[in-house]
Amino acid sequence: MTRARFVARALAPAMGLVAVPAAAHTGTGLAGGFVSGFAHPLSGPDHLLAMVSVGLWGAFLGRPLVYALPVVFPMMMVAGAVVGMAGIAIPSTEIGIKLSVMVLGGCIALALRAPVWIAASIVAVFAICHGYAHGRELPSAADPMGYSVGFVLATGLLHVAGIALGSLEARRGGTPAIRLAGGAIAAIGGVFLLGAVMR
């Protein structure tokens, strides 16, 4: 199946997840629930770039990682979120998040074709850091379920967006463009990391 069809296939069932969230809300509304959760990965450039990079790198690596990475990431994100929800302090997760942007961007820029287990491991470690950040906020959301649906869905859709961008590889000049984008992401990640370390 082509990547474009994969994107369409992933989006169609995902639409079932958001069929009627507005109609489903009662009481005080979705603020603090689905909308907050959905906005969380989108509102932080570090989260956003890292998620897109997971999809983009997966698309670049091809089968099976184009499908495996968007599955590994949410699973390990849950592990990190559970640690965050339990209030267990993990130092330097913020640095881990910034590092993820730099490393994933660098992998794309360098066209790094890692073995499946290495690519999955890299993504898994970073997913724990990202999940931890979400998990710290989850229990206090007015609607934790809506919040979790929101940020998992937003994360998944960002992966799909990255895969869709990765489909540009097949076009003329696509690979250099993707590698350039990866380089830009890595550079931005470096700036983030420097800021986090200097703080």
Added chain:
Amino acid sequence: MLVRFALTTFALVGATAALAHDFWLQPVRWRLDPQRRAGLTLQVGHGSYRQRSPISASRILAFYGVTPDGRRVDLRKQLHPGATADDATVSFGRPGTYVLALETDNRAESHLPAIRFNDYLKVEGLTPAIELRARNGRTDTDGAENYSRHAKAIVQVGPVDPRGQVQITRPLGLSLEIVPESSPLTRPGGGTLPVRIFYRGRLLPGALVKLTNLDHDAEPIEVHRTDARGRAIFAMPGRGAWLLNVIWTRPRPRTSLTDFETDFSSLSFGVSE
């Protein structure tokens, strides 16, 4: 990072504004008939969370009424929190304006995750507590408080006598107290309602005071912070049931099991034009 935090905080503020729960006295009627017993409930929460307070009688330290001539009448025996119809019944023989007051002990505890505790401090305007946590590097730690309630209500027996309102404008000595400078019963809907906030006997600057219409109480209609003289000025409310409330907190000793001791204060009244 700042945008994400702001967005999340804004969303949480929007969702949790109703979760910082006020406590007040709610008579069945704000205007009582002389000699006739009238019920009163202890209310907590706003909007969809509003309910009768589950507080037990053993935690109530004082419940009394201040008569038009300034006498205090102990009403503790009229308390029956948790009864089917109401939590207390009061009756007053003489016409006039009465102030009811109730105070609890501080054995209630609240334990919240860091993000929720910080949000609660922000929504309730407890800026000194936010700054203290930041100075001590404890912004990311969970927050624990002991808290107590200090509630007043104004009830009217018979017609309003503009000359008999002094018990409203005089502090009663509650730990945290809202004291109007003029009676809301004498000039409904006209002019302003200045109030002073007293904390442990002294005027309290920087406190966030809210005015809520109890008939539509999901959100306050007016919010002001007290000035350097502990004063906040509201538009005089018109017809309806109203609630003024304020919260203040102070740090507890390091050896305590909780971090802060918080006082919730309210003044409820009904205005008929």
Added chain:
Amino acid sequence: MRDPGLLVMLLATGAGLVLGPQRWKATLAGASASILAMLATLAFVVALPADIVWSVAWAVVAAMAIATWLPRLGAALPVALACSAGAVGGGLSATVPNQLLFVAILALSTVMTAGGARRDWALAPKVVAGWLLAIAALNATLTVLPVTPGYLPDHME
């Protein structure tokens, strides 16, 4: 607040994911069974403790997500899971005033998801199943952790 409508939608999405790749008769049977199970639960079952119903619901969501990844699923298991989803959906909706709306949510989401997962045995539904499993795991964990969830009010004494 805990929004039963959203969880009903998740149940329906899981049902659609397991039903979609089946033959159209099995898909139709499963979707119908799910809706009928929900209606039957609403009609005949007395309201059960909410915490139990919610926990069972998350278990069913997780089971459907895992089932999506299983090879050679057959028709019986997806139909049974869809039926369970409908029954639990009915349990969740027992106390809401607009129960038919929740039945509609279940039906609509099941059909939409099944339609999206139907074309060929593609891996996209497996990715979405991963999301469902993540959501179920998060919410199931929240019920066992000693934290005050955001939907429970504070300072209520």
